[in-house]
Amino acid sequence: MRPTATFIDLIRSINSGNAPDKLETLAFLLSTEPPVEPGAASTLRHLEALGFRLEGDARYKDAARAYDLAASIDTRDPTRWRMLAAAACLRDYVEREAWHEALAFIAKFKLDGTEGATRDIAATLLRIGWNHECRYRAEPAVQCYRLAFVMNGSDEGLATGDGQPISVKIRNLRILQMNALADQGRHEEAAGLHESTRVIAGLGSIGIYDIVSAKQAADEGRGVYRELLAGRRMADPDVKFLDGPIAMTSQAGTLDAPPRYLAFFKDCLAFPRSNVVLHGHRLIYDLAAHPLSGLADIKDGVNPGQIMTAVWGPGRALVEAPAEIREIDAGLMLFGFQSRQYGHWLLEFVPRMLCFNDTACPSGLPICVDAEMPDSHRQIIALMDERDRAIVTLPPVATRFRELGMAPVPAFFPFDTRPEFPIYDAIWPQDILAAVRRRILERLAADGLDLRRTGRRIILSRRGFTQRRLVNEADIIEALQPHGFEVVHPEQLTFAEQVAIYHSADIIIGSASSALINCIFCRPDARVVALTHESSAFYFRGFTSFVESSGARLLFVRGATEQAEGIHPMHANYFVSLDQVSRALAFATSAS
Structure with missing residues (x-):
């Protein structure tokens, strides 16, 4: 129907x-x-x-x-x-x-x-x-x-x-x-x-914390702060380019070097893969409390691998309560965000050993590090350590310290810059890096490493890397080898072997990458040629400040960027012409 x-x-x-x-x-x-x-x-x-x-x-x-x-x-x-x-x-x-x-x-x-x-x-x-x-x-x-x-x-x-x-x-x-x-x-x-x-x-509850520097926290009566070296004014790096000066579009880093200090806080909660230290309702983090922190894109607590979640705002942060906490009696903080990455390790973390070596730092406190840091990091700690301190490795679990000793990063150095700001080009204090250089070279020499060789010419290869790769590296190597250049893969060497090679070189040519940080071990008369992409927003001042802390001289050669969608401009691959390499070699040879 x-x-x-x-x-x-x-x-x-x-x-x-x-x-x-x-x-x-x-x-x-x-x-x-x-x-x-x-x-x-x-x-x-x-x-x-x-x-x-x-x-x-x-x-x-x-x-x-x-x-x-x-x-x-x-x-x-x-x-x-x-x-x-x-x-x-x-x-x-x-x-x-x-x-x-x-x-x-x-x-x-x-x-x-x-x-x-x-x-x-x-x-x-x-x-x-x-x-x-x-x-x-x-x-x-x-x-x-x-x-x-x-x-x-x-x-x-x-x-x-x-x-x-x-x-x-x-x-x-x-x-x-x-x-x-x-x-x-x-x-x-x-x-x-x-x-x-x-x-x-799958997250825990969240708390709201006031962001303070180590000094601010201590001044509030929440810890002990001892200044070892006062803040000081740095010289503006003299950046040199093969084809003459350019209008650098990165933001010049501050020339005010922060004080070196030791600070101690009781009953702290720290996260081995982050720089965050929680103390009561305070979050102790020098970078986040810095007057320039508004330009920083703070990455602590962004990735799940950092074992915590954090959200950053002006003066305050939200931090997730950890599901698991281990406890340690006392230790010195040589762990943090990117501590496993060599470039960050050598510039941000190793200089803290100068503070931990100071007589103001109590004996018997162990050095606490990320459990997954590479062996080369341990080699550097052994060379820097003057107090025969034990090393405690921290798994990726939130850790409560009954007492935690802290020392500063030697410069204001945000991992990245917020999108609305230009790239921040941090400038590194040469007195601190020179002290690191001196300590490591003296220790290696005392251990029997022969540092007398000179006259080598090396080209640093990035063939094993996928980012910031020199596309025509093979052609450049072929052009340089008749001039006495040897190819070096730093990542395949022990730390001591790397130092010996850089120290023996008269001329070093390589991509502007973390491999150039080892140029702090060069001789004062060495010449370094840094190959990079064409972007004018690069860390030109920063590289100049740390390379030239050894007395070496740095020249930038800007090539042509290989455009690729979705690639951070700092990590773009690039091409450098053989004519540019030839002119850079002539400059380095005449200068040396």
Whole structure:
């Protein structure tokens, strides 16, 4: 039997303006005149078309009612209609941003829903969330992903439009939101956002901490601070280019070298892969407390591998409470963000040993380091250490120190700069690097290393690296070898072997990379040629300051950048012409 004319007329009369009332009339009609086979199938098709039409008009609640009516008369497959009704109902909650109502609805629905139905609805919510994310609407996206997670019961079998698990996506979006709020000083709101989804993201609760320097914390009576060397003014590096001066577009680093100090704090919480130290409601971090910290893109707590999550704002930070804490009686902090990377290690961490060697630093305190640092780092510690200190390796677990000794990074050196600022070109104090150089050379000589050889010409290869690669390195090597150059792969040598080679060289040519940091061990009359890409926003001043701390002289040769999408401009590959290399060699040879 076909649907009655009354039913057909009623269906056709329903529109976005009258849908709620008309649907109730339709419900009464179906209850008093229920369709019978074979007309029921036709009635269901009409109800399905009505629901689809109402969804197209964004009348999701009314569409859900139409599907519910279909479920009430379909004796064969009512589940299908209940699923469509549930999906439409959730779309209504999403449109109204009624997130708590949506969660309550899901909890009720899951008591009756089948596994297949919940999985399909979760997938629909994922698609809606992805659409919001693509429109830069972070909060609706997070909430849709959250609803999908709750509907599905886990991450399993679900991924966002870019292939990420829901928990990872929520974590990343939340951090973006929290950063924006923290930038505006709205730390409590940021903490509330975190709390609402932290279980899904697999994170702990979060605390709000006031950012202070070691000196500020000690001045507040929270620790002991002893200055070993006062702050001082550095000379402006004299940067030289093969083809004459350029307009450098990086921001010149401050010429004010910070004081060298020792500071001690009791009952501290530290994170072996981060520079963050928590002490009560204070976060002790010189860089984050520096007057120039506003330009720094602080990376501590950004990557999950750092065993903590942190969000940074002016003067305050939000830090996740660790799930696990180990305890240590006392130690000296020679661990932190990027301590496993050679360039950061030699410039940021090794100079702290000068402070730990000072008689003001108590004997018996061990040096604490990241458990995964390479052997070369241990070799350097052994050379720098004058107090025969033990070494304690820290696994990636938050660590509470009953007493922690700290020393400073010798310069204000942000890992990266916020996007709205130019690259920050940190300048390094040559007195500190010269003291490191002197200590290591004296110790190596005392250990029997022959440092008398001179006259070598070396080219540093980056063939084993994927970033900041000299594309035509092989051609340049072929051109230089007839002039007595030998190829060196520093990463394949022990630290002592590297020092010996750099110290014996009259001329060094290589990419402007961490390998050039070893030029602090050059002889004062050495000449160093740094090959780099064409960007004018590079660390020209910084490289000049640390290379020339040895007395060597540095010349930059800017090549042509090899453009590649998604590559940080500092890490772009590049090409240097043989003519440029020939002219640089002539300069270095005549100068030496």
